[in-house]
Amino acid sequence: MPRQTEREQAAEALFHAYMASLISESETCLDNPPSDSEDDTDTDSLASSSDSDSDEALEPMSGFYLDQLSTLYSRRYLADRSNTISKSTEDLTLLLQDWKISRPEIFRSYVRVSPSCFDAILAAIEDDPIFHNNSQNQQDPIDRQLAVTLHRLGHYGNAASTLKVALWAGVGYGTVRLYTNRVMVAVCRERFRRSALRWPDDATKEKAKQWVEEASCPAWRHGWLMVDGTLVPLFQRPGFYGNTWFDRKHNYSMNVQTKLISTPDLRIIDYGVGLPGSQHDATAWAETRIPQEHDLLLDENEWVWADSAYPLEKWCQAPYKKQV
Template sequence: MPRQTDRQVLTEEVLVLFTQQLLTEEQESLNNLLYEEPNDSDSDDGEDIPAPQLSEVYLEILRELHSSRYLQQRISILKTPQQLWLTLNVYKKDHPELFRSYLRISPATFDILVQTIQGHSVFHNQSNQQQIPVDQQLAVTLFRFGHYGNAATLQKVGLWAGFGYGTVDLCTKRIMAAICDARFRRAVMQWPTERQKEDAKAWIESRSCPSWCDGWLMVDGTLVPLFARPGFYGNSWYDRKSNYSLNVQLISTPNLHIIDYGVGLPGSQHDATAWKQTRIPQEHGTLLKAEEWVWADTAYLLQTWCQAPYKKCVR
C-alpha cells in the first residue's frame, strides 16, 4: 500500500474527531429540544455570545491544515553544483576513469546519448523558465541509477548535484521518458548490415557446423533486482529467485552486439512472455529470412525461427 503523507494522516484523524463531535452536538441539540422547558424571559440584556462549537474548531483546523503547501517551515540547505560541474567539465576530459566511476558510462557514450535524446519534446516547453541543460539532467539521472540504497535517494543525489530534491525527480522522469520512447529505441538499436550478418554466420559455422550457420542471433533473459518491493502491485514483481526484480530480454549477435531488448515487465513474468515484447517475435517474417533463426534455451517457445541449442535445425 502506498505510504501516506503526514498531511493525509492528520486529515484522517481530524475528520474522525470532527464526525464524532458533530454527532455528539446534534444529539445534545435534539435532547435540548425534547426535554428542556422554554425560557419565557423577554430580556436579552447581558446575554453572552455563545462559544463556538468544538466541531467548528475541527473544521478550522482542517482549513489551516490545507491552507499551506508545507506543514513545517522550510529550512534552506546549502548546496553547491561544483561536483556536477567538475564531473562534466574536468573529469570527463582529463580523468575519464573518475567520470565512469560517477556515471557508470564512458565520456564518449555519454556524449552520444546526449546527442540522441536532446531533441525529444520532453526537454522543450513554452515556459519562460528555461530547462536545465540535457547533459546535466542525464548526469544526475545516471548518478542516481549508478548508486544503491541510501546513496540513490533524492536527498543524496540532490546534495551531490546541487539541485533540489524535486528537480532530481523531474530530471529522472524526463530522461526516462526520452529513453523509453520508440524513436530512441529505433535510433540506438540498429539492425545488423549484411556484412555483419555474414560475419556472425561465419563465426557460428567455425564453432559448430555448417548446418547451424543460419542461427546467427542469441536471446536470453536476466532478472534485475529492485532495491525494495514496489508500492503498486508489489507481489507481481516477486520472481522465482525470491527477489523483487525486472525481467530484461537481450538479443545479440555472437560478438555481444545488442540489437534489440525488452524491458518493463516484472520479474515474475516468464521469459517466453517477455520475449514477445521484442521486435523479432513480432516482425520475424521481415527481419529474418526463411532459413534463419535465433538461438534460445527451452524457456522460449521453440519454432522454426527460434531454436534451442541441442535441437537440430528445422528446414
Template sequence: MPRQTDCQQATQGLLQVYLTLLATESQALMDPGSDSDSDLDSQSSDDEIEQISTSSVILNSILSLHAYHYISDWSPIPKSNANLQLLLNDWKINHPDIFQSYVRVTPACFDLLTATLGDDPVFHNQSNIPQMPVAEQLAIALFCFGHYGNAANTMKTALWAGIGYGTVCLVTSWVMRAVCGEQFHQAALHWPDEATIECAKLWVEENSCPAWWDGWAMVDGTLVSLHARPGFYGNTWYDCKSNYSMNVQVCYSVLPLYC
C-alpha cells in the same frame, strides 16, 4: 498503502475530533436531560456553548491547515551544483574511472547517449526558462539508476546535484520518456541488413562450430539484483542465487566486432 503527508495526517486527526464533538452536541440537543433543577440546566447550557465553541475552533483549525502549503516554516537549503559540474567537466575527461563509478557508463557511451537523446522533444519546451542541459539530466538519472538504498535517496541526490527534490523525479522521468521513445529505439536498436547477416554467418562458420554456420546473432543475459522484495508477485522475483532480481537478455549481431 500510499504514504500520507503530515498535512493529511493532521487533517484526519482533527476531523475525528470534530465529528466526535458534533455527535456530542447533537445528542445534547436531542436529550436536554430529565433533571429540572435550574442549576443543572444552566450548567448543561454552559457545556453546550463550550462544546459548540470548541467545534468551531477545530473547524477553523482545519481551514487554517489547508490555507498554507507547508505546516512548518519553510527555509531555503543551501545547494550547489559544483559536484555535478566537476563530474561532467573534469572527471569525465581526466578520471574516467571515477566518472564511470558515478554514472555506470564510460565517457564515450555517455557522450553517445547525450547526442542521441538530445533531439528528443521531451528536452525542449516553449517556456522562457530553458531546461537543464541534457548531459546534466542524463547524469542525474544515471546516478539514480546506478545506486540503490540510501545512496539513491531523492534528498541526497538533490543535494549532490544542487537541484530541488522534485527536480530529481522530473529529470528521471524525462530521461525515461526519451529512452522509451520511438526516436531513440530507431537510433539505437535495429536489425542488420542481409549483407551484414551473411558476413556474420561466415565468421561463425570459420571461428566456431561449423554446424552453427547459420547463426548470426548472439543472446546474453544477466541478473540485475533488486534492493528489496517487490510488492507485487514478490516470490516470483526470487532467483537461484537467493536474491530478488530481474533477468535482462540482449540479442545483438556479432558482425561489428569481427567483420
C-alpha cells in the same frame, strides 16, 4: 495501501474528531430543547443574564476542530520549514566541463559511461519532446539532466537516494526525480532504441556466421543469434500492482529480453523491457522485434538460438527441445 504523511494523518484525525463532536452536539440539542417559560422572562432579566452567560459560554468543540482543519489546510507544511541547505552546482559543472575532457576515468566513475558513450546517448535523446516545452521557465540543459540521472542509476543504496544526489548536483530533491523521469521517458521510446541499436549489415552477419562455424559445425553457421531473458531486481515492491512483479526467484524484478550477435564481443542488437518479472520468457519474447518481424530480418535459412523456455519455430531453435 500507500503510506500516509504526517499531514494527512493529522487531517484525518481532525476530521474524525470534528464529525464526532458535531454528532454529539446535535444529540445534545435534541435531548435539551429550549423551554417555553424562557419566552415569558422579563426583558431586563434577559439582558442582565445574557451578559453573564456570554462570559461563561464555551465555543462548541466542532467549531474548534473546524478551525484547526482550516489552519492545517492553509499551510503547505505541517511543521515550520528549517533553514535552507547550502548547495552548489560546482561539482556537476566540474564533471561536465573539466573531468569529461581531462580526466575521463573520473567522469566514468561518476556516470558509469565513457565520455563518448555519454555524448552518443545525449545525441539520441536531445530532440525528444520531453525536454522541450512552451513554458517561460526553461528546462536545465539536457546534459546536466542526463548526468544527474546516470549518476543516480549508477549507484545503489544511500548513494542513490535523492538526498545524496541532490546535494552532489546542487539541485532540489524533486528536481532529481524530475530529471530521472524525463530521461527514462526518452530512453524508453522506440525512436531511442532504433537510434541506439542497429541491425547488423551483411559483413557483420557473415563474420558472426564464420565464428559459429569454426566454434561448432558448418550445419549451425546460420544460427548466428542468441536470445535469453534477464531478471533485473527492483529495489522495492512497486506501488502499483506490486504482486505482478514478484518472480520465481522471490524477488521483485523486471523481465528484460536481450538478443546478442554470436561473435566474441557479444554485441547487443535488440532488447525488450517493460514486462514484470512474473511474466514467462516466451511472453516477453513475443513483444520484441524478431518474433514480429522475423520474415523481414532473417533469411529463410537463419534462426535464433534459445533455451527450452522459448517456443520452437523454424526461425527459433531450442536445444534439447524436440520438434513435434
